[in-house]
Amino acid sequence: MKNGKLQIGIIGCGNIANTKHMPNLAKFPDRVEIVAFCDLVAEKAERARAKFGTPNAQVFTDYHQLLNLDLDAVHVCTPNRSHADITVDALEAGRNVMCEKPMAIDSAGARRMVEAQKRSGKLLTIGYQNRYRKDTMALKKLAETGELGEIYMAKAHALRRRGIPNWGVFTNKYEQGGGPLIDIGTHSLDITLWIMDNYKPVSVVGSTYYKLGRSLAGDEQGTDEHWNPETFEVEDSAFGFVKFENGATVFLESAWALNTTNQKQAMTTVYGTKAGAEMDYPFSGTGTDRRLLVNKIVAGRQTIEELDVTETDTVSSSDLIFSYPGAEQECITWLNALEGKGDLVVYPQQAYVVTQILEAIYRSNETGTIVKL
Secondary structure, three states: OEOOEEEEEEEOOOHHHHHHHHHHHOOOOOOEEEEEEEOOOHHHHHHHHHHHOOOOOEEEOOHHHHHOOOOOEEEEOOOHHHHHHHHHHHHHOOOEEEEEOOOOOOHHHHHHHHHHHHHHOOOEEEEOHHHHOHHHHHHHHHHHOOOOOOEEEEEEEEEOOEOOOOOOOOOOHHHHOOOHHHHHHHHHHHHHHHHHOOOOEEEEEEEEEOOOOOOOOOOOOOOOOOOOHHHOOOOOEEEEEEEEOOOOEEEEEEEOEOOOOOOEEEEEEEEEOOEEEEEEOOOOOOOOOOEEEEEEEEOOEEEEEEEOOOOOOOOOHHHHHHOOOOHHHHHHHHHHHHOOOOOOOOOHHHHHHHHHHHHHHHHHHHHOOOEEO
């Protein structure tokens, strides 16, 4: 720390850094300073410094040079392929790391990150901000207090009707490792496993589809950029079925483009022996109208109870694509952990299991077999 403030470096100054990480860090100028920015495109790092940096903040195009600075933590906001290498290097350089989701493009990379964290003793967390939403936290509390009983079945929802990202490298399989499964499916699977507190998968079967992404075109995400269907390299939808050591099961559905009437993103439905619960949220809403419905028995009668999970932050529908409910609390939790004032919520060992399952779905589709874990 310097002058009583955490010194932070940003590696990767693209969309996720500019719309989630840096704006939330900037909300706490009394606790943190962003003093270093790195991007392969120097102009991006310069723009980030001008908007979010301290007057003497430094700019780099090589992250190794940034890691030579005396920093309390770095945020890794690069394309998925480089998450593991950068995070491992940062941990070995003695830096605490907030790495954007997914943890890595494969389980081997995620395992290296877990091992590096253990060797270094530094903090490592993954950017699963949806755990911090009010509906997710409320559902987690129901599970922890036993109100749901044993959760033996769940559905992880990550469905868009028409929502292919048309910026960055989202449709580049080499850089991202996949499409909606690894992009948004990872969020819904993370909150599902966390609520179930079940991280012992034993088998996975899955399918991925390349049906609509190569035939659609247009600025369906509300920007002026279009993707080229001829170079669309990733799946447009993916589905998986996971069995766990204790007999529980999870069905995961994910899509950027799907002819469905029901859109659900970063949500879960859980079924327990005492009660069940379902997240609901109108995709075209304002960000404040999330619902959590609990199905339980009250006085001998089946009852549907709706819990108050209204988010305090309002988000206009035009900005919905860049809305990250829970991101501010994620940032607060991270700063508290760096200052020794609290524990992490997202641990690398948990994110590793998420990556294992996602990888197994892709492998099951490639081999046409059940993948044993």
